[in-house]
Amino acid sequence: MTGANSGVRSAIVVGAGTSGAIVARRLTDAGVAVTLVEAGGYDTNPAIHDPSRAGELWHSTEDWDFFTVPQPHAGGRQLHLPRGKVTGGSHALNAMIWVRGAASDYDAWEAAGATGWGWADVEPIYDAIENDLLPVTDDYALSPIQASIIDAAVEEGLPRNPNYNGGTLDGVSQEQVTIKDGRRVNTWTAYAQPVAERMTILTGRAVHSVIVRDGRAVGIRLGEGDEAEEVFADEVILSAGALGTPVILLRSGIGPAAELAALGIPVVHDAPGVGKNLHDHLLSPVIFATEKKPVGPPQPGVSVTQSHLFWRSRDGLPQPDTQPIHFSVPMWGELEPRGTDGFTLMAGLVTPYSRGELRLTGPGLDDLPHIDLAALEDQRDADALAASVRQCRRIGGQPALAEEWGAVEVYPGPDVADDDVEEWVRRTAITYHHQVGTCRMGSDPQAVVDPQLRVRGIEGLRVIDASVIPTVPTGNTNAPAAMIGERGARFLLAG
Known part of the structure; x- marks a missing residue:
């Protein structure tokens, strides 16, 4: 369907990330005049394109570098939330x-009121993405340590799962990734960049708010004060992510009325759900040194993580609740480094019960948001992540690692008994970057957007990104964000 047929002649897409790049491409292909706005710059940093250098990007100019407020159930720490600003x-x-998640994830969305988002609706979208512009592959050579980690997980009793995106998550698998010829491929490079000359792209421009007139979004404000600039279009699409999108809505006067009024922001529409229901996956490290042979440094073009597993920490779960991710380097993070070589089995929680929130601290672009994940607030989250840490410790002790490599646990270390792992988890938990x-x-009525991703109470405004997800899927959220981008573009073009 063309933009003309759908009645959409022009659109502003805020955010050139996973969802936004797809929306911009699909609208451009349909003949819509697209203005794509990105707060960061172009992806000129070489570390972006070399999978082995991803760790260099945290705290860089390409990272929004968000932090939570102190988390009382996670050692009182402020957790780093890296988000792309590029x-x-x-x-x-x-x-x-690339992880689709479990079919039951999406059927639960639909049962809870996200009509038309069941597995039968979204599975064809995943099929189309993976067979169209975005390469998704597990056809690459495993690093020796990664092959041994998979062997050790099998020795621990996990099945080897050749295709976790094939309908069954459980087991240990080689990761399916968006890498081609040793280079990162993302939706910007695959979708939007090839048609960049057919759209207007504004980089380095921060969106303050949406312009709403008579109940309809008509454009956006770039910057603030005397330097503010207004840009207009038929439709406004916010694809700034689970942290960026609610901030823009709140500054626009769309959010909980009392919170907005307390900050002196005129209430355009009372939407109590904006910024609420924030949740995220969490990780906790189990780090090993090797005494028989070195793991070696990262190799150009080779990701430092190539395998992961899905496991149920207790009986009766409809899908796995843990997803450890395995790194070919010691992921020290806030821990004191103990050497320069080794590997990490990063225990992972992927079905959190805890729910936090995001609020504004002021109406300006420089007013950092109050971000509270409520990390590990629900005891079930701590129990599952602690069980995952114990499993990672057992895997590290299997012959494929302990005998072949001489793997020795450095952290938590022998002074931390299995019964004390919960304290370790609360002291070391970090985000899995899946807000x-x-x-x-x-x-x-509490939903911010309807199942067609239209913002309730405001015409001409949609949210198309991971912020619309009601309950986080079982696994990494990049693939769901891409799927949401494809579906959101279809909804918009259908009128």
Whole structure:
């Protein structure tokens, strides 16, 4: 369907990340005049394109470098939330792992009111993405340590799963990734960049708010104060992510009325759900040194993570609740480094019960948001992540690692008994970079957007990114964000 047929002649897409790049491409192909706005610059940093250098991007100019407020259930620490501030968004910073999630994830969305988002609806979209512009592959050579990690997981009793995106998540697998010829491929490079000359692209421009007149979004404000600039279009699409999109909505006067009024922001539409329902996956490290042979440094073009596993920490779960991710380097993070070589089995929680929120601290672009993940607030989250840490410790002790490599646990270390692992988890948990939910879609009055991703109460405004996810899927969120981009573009063009 063309833009003319759908009635959409022009559109502003805010955010050139995973979802936004796809939306911009699909609208451009349909003849819509697209203005794509990105707060960061172009992806000229070589570290973006070399999978072995992804770790260099944290705290860089390409990272929004968000932090949570102190997390009382996670050692009182402020957790770093890296988010992409560059063309490609967080898909320019991440580990390029492609996970659809479980069919039951999406059927649960639909049952909760996200009509038309069940597995039968989204599976064809995944098929189309993977067979169209975005290369998704596990056809690459495993690093020796990664092959041994997979062998050790099998020795621990996990099945070897040759295709975790094939309908069954459980087991240990080689990761399916968006890498081609040793280079990162993201939706910016695959979708938007090839048609960049057919759209207007504004980089280095921060969006302050959406312009709403008589209940309809008509454009956006770039910057603020005397330097503010207004840009207009038929439709406004916010694809700034689970942290960026609610911030823009709140500054626009779309959000919880009392919170907005307290900051002196005129209320345009009372939307109590904006910024609520924030949740994220969490990780906790188990780090090993090797005494028989070195793992070696990262190799150009080779990701430092190539395998992961899905496992149920207790009986009766509809899908796995843990997803350890395995690194060919010691991921010291805030821990004291103990050497320069080794590997990390990063325990992972992927079905969190805890829910936090995002609020504004002021109406200006420089007012940092108050981000509270409520990390590990629900005891079930701590229990699952602690069980995952214990499993990673057992895997490290299997012959494929302990005997072949001489693997020795450095952290938590022998002084931390299995019974004390929960304290370790609360002291070391970090984000898996999968924030979702702050503009939840649904059919109830508390939902920020309806199942067609239209912002309730405001015409001409949609949210198309991971913020609309009601409950985080089982696994990495890059693939779901791409799927949401494809579906959102279809909804918009259908009128």
